[in-house]
Amino acid sequence: MSFNWVTVEKCREQASSAFEFGAHGDHEDKALFADWQRQVGAALCSRDSGITFIQRTRTSSWVVRDDCPWAIGFIAYTDNRDNKVGGWKPTYCVHAWSIINDKYSSGSTNRHTKTSTNFDTALKLAKTYLRRPSPSQLASVRQGVLQKGMRDEFEKVRKGANETATKVVDIVTNIYGSSRNHNKRLYKELKNLLDMGHSFLDPEFKSDVEAMILADETLGSATIEDVPFYCVMTYESRNQTVFDVVKGTQSNPYSADIEQAYLRFTEDKLPEDITRKLAVLQMLDSEDFVDGVGVSAGNGVYYVVAE
Numbered sequence: 001m002s003f004n005w006v007t008v009e010k011c012r013e014q015a016s017s018a019f020e021f022g023a024h025g026d027h028e029d030k031a032l033f034a035d036w037q038r039q040v041g042a043a044l045c046s047r048d049s050g051i052t053f054i055q056r057t058r059t060s061s062w063v064v065r066d067d068c069p070w071a072i073g074f075i076a077y078t079d080n081r082d083n084k085v086g087g088w089k090p091t092y093c094v095h096a097w098s099i100i101n102d103k104y105s106s107g108s109t110n111r112h113t114k115t116s117t118n119f120d121t122a123l124k125l126a127k128t129y130l131r132r133p134s135p136s137q138l139a140s141v142r143q144g145v146l147q148k149g150m151r152d153e154f155e156k157v158r159k160g161a162n163e164t165a166t167k168v169v170d171i172v173t174n175i176y177g178s179s180r181n182h183n184k185r186l187y188k189e190l191k192n193l194l195d196m197g198h199s200f201l202d203p204e205f206k207s208d209v210e211a212m213i214l215a216d217e218t219l220g221s222a223t224i225e226d227v228p229f230y231c232v233m234t235y236e237s238r239n240q241t242v243f244d245v246v247k248g249t250q251s252n253p254y255s256a257d258i259e260q261a262y263l264r265f266t267e268d269k270l271p272e273d274i275t276r277k278l279a280v281l282q283m284l285d286s287e288d289f290v291d292g293v294g295v296s297a298g299n300g301v302y303y304v305v306a307e
Contacts, residue, residue: 002107002111002112003097003112005071006071007298009299011054011056011064014056029077030059033059033060033076036075036119036122039123040063040126043123043127044130050067054071060074061075068132068235069138069301070138072130072131073096073097075093075130076092077091078091079091080113080115091117091122094113094114094126095113097133098133099112100112101113101114135244136258136259136260138233138244139231142297142298143231143256145303146250146297148289149289150227150250150289151224153291158219161212161216161218163215164208164211164212164216165212167208167211168205168212190209190212190213193209194206194213224250224252224253225250226251228248228250229250229304229306230274231248232274233300233301233302234300240266240267243264243274244263244264245263245264245270246259246261277293277305278302281295292305293305
């Protein structure tokens with residue numbers, strides 16, 4: 001998804017300087033935008049509570065929900081044309097994750113924006129597109145943090161295996177271990193000598209061979225493919241903490257398969273294995289990966305390695 005997800009925390013940090021941006025637009029534009037925002041707020045809150053607006057520029061505001069750690073988009077009264085032929089012509093704009101306009105590239109704001117000069121039409125656009133993403137979609141936003149943590153952890157194991165091997169023979173693994181030491185002819189012979197109880201001339205060399213065998217076996221048990229995990233998103237709802245849990249599988253070092261279905265738990269109903277690992281991650285800094293446990297992606301989002 002090419003939508004630029006901005007955390008609510010970041011929106012609030014930038015709000016103090018919001019009026020420095022969006023130099024275009026006079027007092028009438030600001031008044032029209034203020035009325036537009038009031039109407040959008042009333043329309044969204046009549047259907048779903050927990051909507052907040054955070055100032056983005058002079059004539060635009062982020063739209064955030066209490067149950068989502070990222071802004072779901074923004075509304076604006078501005079001229080978002082690439083080429084402003086004929087001067088400044090502001091329109092009502094809705095920018096949302098659920099809008100995809102393939103006429104624009106993934107790096108363009110317009111790819112996720114719809115506009116209208118008609119107030120009522122624009123209000124319908126806001127009601128249609130400014131909605132909460134599914135937990136499955138939210139689970140994908142920061143999943144790269146888990147991927148990076150798993151790759152880094154695997155690299156530590158791989159380097160350790162190589163370091164032990166170079167003390168014995170110049171055979172080393174390649175990246176992510178698709179070629180391990182155990183399939184080399186000399187490695188097999190050395191391991192066979194150990195298994196037979198061979199008396200080595202150099203005791204230190206025997207220790208190095210033993211270390212190499214152990215490191216290779218450790219590498220064999222390390223994996224970065226087909227690893228099941230849970231994305232756990234926490235937030236407050238009706239005066240209690242709730243957890244949306246989405247299952248996923250780290251299919252390879254750079255991608256994951258995430259299920260569409262999700263389960264919602266209260267704190268007393270959260271499965272014990274998730275609760276135990278979540279307690280560990282909540283004590284750590286964001287993005288500190290713990291092997292076999294998972295990683296915190298920040299803003300109440302956690303990726304927990306499944307047992």
